[in-house]
Amino acid sequence: xxxxxxxxxxxxxxxxxxxxxxxxxxxxxxxxxxxxxxxxxxxxxxxxxxxxxxxxxxxxxxxxxxxxxxxxxxxxxxxxxxxxxxxxxxxxxxxxxxxxxxxxxxxxxxxxxxxxxxxxxxxxxxxxxx
Numbered sequence: 795x796x797x798x799x800x801x802x803x804x805x806x807x808x809x810x811x812x813x814x815x816x817x818x819x820x821x822x823x824x825x826x827x828x829x830x831x832x833x834x835x836x837x838x839x840x841x842x843x844x845x846x847x848x849x850x851x852x853x854x855x856x857x858x859x860x861x862x863x864x865x866x867x868x869x870x871x872x873x874x875x876x877x878x879x880x881x882x883x884x885x886x887x888x889x890x891x892x893x894x895x896x897x898x899x900x901x902x903x904x905x906x907x908x909x910x911x912x913x914x915x916x917x918x919x920x921x922x923x924x
Contacts, residue, residue, distance in 0.1 A: 807861075807865060810858070810861070810862065810865065811865065813862075814862050814865045814869060815869060817862075817866060818866055822866065823870070823872070824866045824870070825863075825880065827862045827863035827866055828859075828863045828877070828880055828881050830855075831855075831856050831857075831859035831860040831862075831881075831888075832884045832887070832888065834856040834859060835853070835856035835860075835884065835887070835888030835891070836888070836891070837852040838850075838856055838888070838892065839888060839891035840895075842895035842896065842899065843898055843899050853892070856888060860881070860884070864878075864881065889909075896909075
């Protein structure tokens with residue numbers, strides 16, 4: 795599974811690199827992309843039960859900017875622990891909100907509990923990996 799995720803990350807890095815190079819040239823910083831990803835994640839969670847299409851678009855944008863903030867930090871050479879923690883927190887807040895909205899929609903407690911457990915395990919793995 796980890797090898798698959800590394801391949802996906804490699805493809806995304808190569809595909810979106812020109813976009814993030816352009817954003818770097820016009821003055822965007824990684825924290826700007828992190829905050830945009832948070833905004834899109836909140837909108838995606840909000841629209842989850844209202845309009846599936848909007849929710850999908852906003853969650854795709856959340857993912858794109860979530861990937862992009864790290865890429866922009868590497869491009870600009872300004873990686874920081876505080877930026878990594880902000881990104882980590884934004885990701886977890888959005889994931890928990892989306893799972894909550896899914897629970898509101900379906901009342902599938904088992905799937906939401908499994909999702910929250912997965913978020914917790916992945917988060918602990920991320921914390922101890924660093």
